[in-house]
C-alpha cells in the first residue's frame with residue numbers, strides 16, 4: 001500500500017514536497033480517522049513524519065487554512081485522493097491567500113482603490 005501511494009504521488013511528501021523513500025514515507029489519512037475519515041485509499045496520502053505530526057488530527061480545511069503552502073503542494077502532488085478532498089484544499093488555499101493579500105499593504109491599497 002505504501003509503495004503504491006509512493007509511486008502514484010511522485011515520491012514526495014504531499015504537504016512539503018520533500019522527496020521520500022519507502023523508509024521515510026508515512027501514510028496520512030487526509031480526513032483523520034479520529035474525526036470520521038475513512039480507511040480508504042482515496043483518503044490516504046504519503047507524507048514525511050514531521051508533516052504528519054504537524055497535521056495530527058486536523059481536518060484538511062483546518063490544516064490548509066493554517067498552512068496554505070501545504071495545500072498548494074497537496075493540490076500538486078496528492079494525485080490519488082478523492083476529488084472532494086482536492087476541492088476542500090483548493091477552497092482553503094484560495095481563502096488563505098485572499099486573506100493574506102487583504103492584510104498586506106499592497107492588498108489594502110488595491111481594495112481601497
Ligand SMILES: [Zn+2]
Pocket residue numbers: 013014015016017018047048049050051052
Ligand atoms: Zn512533509
